[in-house]
Amino acid sequence: MIEIVGLTKTYGDRRAVDGLDLTIPTGELTVLLGPSGAGKTTVLRCINRLVEPTSGSILVDGVDIATLDPVALRRSMGYVIQNVGLFPDMTVRENVAAVPRMLGWDRRRIAARVDEMLEMVGLDPERYGDAYPRQLSGGEAQRVGVARALAADPPILLMDEPFGAVDPLTRERLQREMRHLQAKLRKTVVFVTHDIDEAVLLADRIALMRDGRLEQHDTPEALWRRPANDFVSRFFGENLGLRVIIRHCLADVTLKPLPHDAGGLPRVDAGVSLKEALAELVGRRARALLVMRDGRPAGVFDFDVLVESLSREDGRARA
Numbered sequence: 001m002i003e004i005v006g007l008t009k010t011y012g013d014r015r016a017v018d019g020l021d022l023t024i025p026t027g028e029l030t031v032l033l034g035p036s037g038a039g040k041t042t043v044l045r046c047i048n049r050l051v052e053p054t055s056g057s058i059l060v061d062g063v064d065i066a067t068l069d070p071v072a073l074r075r076s077m078g079y080v081i082q083n084v085g086l087f088p089d090m091t092v093r094e095n096v097a098a099v100p101r102m103l104g105w106d107r108r109r110i111a112a113r114v115d116e117m118l119e120m121v122g123l124d125p126e127r128y129g130d131a132y133p134r135q136l137s138g139g140e141a142q143r144v145g146v147a148r149a150l151a152a153d154p155p156i157l158l159m160d161e162p163f164g165a166v167d168p169l170t171r172e173r174l175q176r177e178m179r180h181l182q183a184k185l186r187k188t189v190v191f192v193t194h195d196i197d198e199a200v201l202l203a204d205r206i207a208l209m210r211d212g213r214l215e216q217h218d219t220p221e222a223l224w225r226r227p228a229n230d231f232v233s234r235f236f237g238e239n240l241g242l243r244v245i246i247r248h249c250l251a252d253v254t255l256k257p258l259p260h261d262a263g264g265l266p267r268v269d270a271g272v273s274l275k276e277a278l279a280e281l282v283g284r285r286a287r288a289l290l291v292m293r294d295g296r297p298a299g300v301f302d303f304d305v306l307v308e309s310l311s312r313e314d315g316r317a318r319a
């Protein structure tokens, strides 16, 4: 657990962070969201002590990080930033090995770990291991950045707009991979973005910031249903509901029973999100879809099913 208590950081007379209290639960992905200049990056950099607070404190598992050695602290936290910051003169393998090497792991353990990490982020170690950063696409480089941050298996992962610099399609793919990775690894992740869709897709909880202060800290579902104030409603806009349904999948809703003439309906897999299912209804100009589970018809999805599922309280399942 990361506890941020009364955190303030001033630059001259500007308060980048202004008396922030925020608790980040272990094993969850918390998104710091907010307009540019809200103080998100400053908070992240205070957590790994690249920035020292003007006042307030940060505790990790009850220990005030001000009492720890900053270098050791940083090694216990993976850090991924936009444009990655890979070491240009090192190969992909050497980049990923950087922290384990500093920690003094033996060579065989490092080599095995590097291959494991590259495979985990979807890069073939044979093909990419000896490449240099300049030979990679933006998306590949970003994957190496994630592999490098995870290499020493840090309990905490700090990510600052990690997918901000890649094209939209690659970005979506990286976001989906991040989601699967986190479902498996359950790190304590603090993820900074100003992108609402990215936040809604990835977050267990979103901390919405403005002018260095916290406006609301909640699940995306709760931000949608119970915005704390006008700023929160305006920031998320009218269609937050439409965005939130990407978090829920057909397998989690109560479908209509199969009619006897279901054969003519367009088919959709139970693993897709409600958002994709809705897009499918619209795209096919269909009134209903036949939901397939393990290759067998499981029920019918239509607009009534969608509305019914939304009227239930914050069922939080992941598509």
Ligand SMILES: Nc1ncnc2c1ncn2[C@@H]1O[C@H](COP(=O)(O)OP(=O)(O)O)[C@@H](O)[C@H]1O
Pocket: 011, 014, 015, 016, 017, 034, 035, 036, 037, 038, 039, 040, 041, 042, 043
């Ligand atoms: N090193 C710095 N020197 C002066 N001002 C800074 C510095 N870092 C951040 N700021 C200011 O603090 C505010 C918050 O910045 P930042 O944390 O980068 O916001 P965000 O990541 O939400 O866009 C901004 O007004 C920014 O200009």
Ligand SMILES: [Mg+2]
Pocket: 040, 041, 042, 192
């Ligand atoms: Mg920033």
